[in-house]
Amino acid sequence: MSVTVRVPAKVNVQLAVGGVRPDGYHDLANVFLAVGLYDEVTVERAGSLTVTCDGPDAGQVPLDRTNLAARAAELLAARHGIAPDVHIHIAKDIPVAGGMAGGSADGAGALLACDALWGLGSSRAELLAICAELGSDVPFSLVGGAALGTGRGEHLTELEVGGTFHWVFAMADGGLSTPVVFGEFDRLTEGVAVPEPAASPALLDALRTGDTVALAGALVNDLQPAALSLRPALGATLDAGTAAGALAALVSGSGPTTAFLVKDAEAARGVAEALVASGTCRAARVAAGPAAGARVVSGG
């Protein structure tokens, strides 16, 4: 028997970053929106814990126990005193190290899939606690939809969304390391009083009312200057999407994927074509949000 779970990518529609904490993390006001680009994680019983992966970026995914999906299986098994003997296959469509939480998606997906395969019946709260142990973004991958993440991003308040938002994502060559981008944020803000991160009321209102134009005016990513400092070429990608008619352009999370909010599905196709033609990105994909969180799609 096997169990397959589908998990969405995310874009941060607001990423407000506070100063560095004693534990090395940063307090955030992190407004996540799940979007319809998915990884699928399939688990089946095996003699030992193994991981395989396919998809365009599969070569960049670690297949050892550092893979977040493998770590999820180990953590869940340890809590129940059982052996984590599963084969995990990841069908990867979310760009790797792209600021779209692909690894986090696989962690949440493997957790849900193993829970079903092993018949553990863990509560939502138990699963969320393991997610937070795996990484700051992992709880949101389980929940999906839209949510405000506080603390290091792991404490979630689900948000109401009144419509569908259409996006184009431009994939860049190579990834950006999340800790390196936060480190660059620290360097750029040295000697500056960094305010307490807080969710923008205008942005929450735009989500609640499904107002694309208002959301476009409220998008903000405090990590964007750091990502651009490390990867200046992203500026040309942002400009190309704006010139093609996107309502707003920003770096997705720690980057280097760039995100473009557009009016509707037709505008998305036009901006995606223009981005590819501009030669400023590796590929462009269209996706809408909010998308559902991690879900069992077969088995279980």
Ligand SMILES: C[C@@](CO)(OP(=O)(O)O)[C@H](O)COP(=O)(O)OP(=O)(O)OC[C@H]1O[C@@H](n2ccc(N)nc2=O)[C@H](O)[C@@H]1O
């Ligand atoms: C920036 C964001 C925005 O959603 O995601 P990405 O855009 O990379 O996907 C997240 O905060 C990333 O979350 P995640 O990728 O789960 O990070 P973690 O594994 O928890 O932490 C990796 C490292 O990032 C830094 N980090 C992460 C979260 C946070 N609130 N403050 C930090 O300083 C720390 O250096 C930490 O050691």
Ligand SMILES: Nc1ncnc2c1ncn2[C@@H]1O[C@H](COP(=O)(O)OP(=O)(O)O)[C@@H](O)[C@H]1O
């Ligand atoms: N299942 C996984 N998929 C992708 N990357 C993973 C996975 N597990 C661990 N990683 C590691 O996490 C790093 C960040 O990957 P990812 O989660 O895709 O990006 P981001 O944190 O920018 O959203 C990768 O470079 C890789 O070394």
